[in-house]
Amino acid sequence: MSKLKKFLVNTLWANYLTEDEYNLILSKSNIRKHKEGSYIFHEGDIVDHWIGVIEGIVKLGSISKNGKVVAFTYVSDGGWFGEGSLLKQEPRKYDAVALIDTEIACIPIDLFMSILDKNISFNRYLIDQLNERLGQLITMLESERTSNPEVRVSECLSLLYNKQLYPSTDVQLNISQEEIAQLCGLSRQHVNGALHSLEKRGWLKVNFGSVTIIEIGKLKKSSRLTFCRSQGAGCL
DNA sequence: ACATTAAATTCGA
């Protein structure tokens, strides 16, 4: 079995394809390897593929005018991204960087569009995907405006545990505190502090260069308890 | 911002 075929077996939307569509995907898509630190595409690039992560981690983000790095999200094994620009036929809105050595599957835009034109289930899948992204965006916006660092870090990390968008995010997140800071929009110092409070609660463990999630449910729920903030620490 | 520590890489046998 080809590598692509093996990958598609575990890909939800691939089950919705007709046999013809499936075979087209197999014959027209290609697999690419990206070394750690290399760009998969840049902001402003012409869109030519829908991209799935076979193995690795991809950071989606950009660098603002004043040089600040913003990470929108991290996509790992089994996640698909870039459908937004694909649907709108507009240039990429952000950079995609391989954070570690990464292997990706690329579906050509023509094929993506032709399946989109015919296949209702595939459309449904994409609506779900876009809806999840929208939901996450709102969560992050709310979190950013109302929460303390501890809650914001919980929020940002929990978002990565989303079955639709990131089917197989591991409990061990191999990203540095610096990267988490870019994701939450906090300074590294604040992230460091927040991670340690969360560790004290026993919800995660901080290691060198990684974080191990222990109580994903607690992290997800913490967002609701934002208002405890003013009563000081330890009230969650 | 600076000090500390873990990890990765280099180098010499």
Added chain:
DNA sequence: TCGAATTTAATGT
């Protein structure tokens, strides 16, 4: 090819 020495990266305060 092993491990000590050095450099680099990440963490802690």
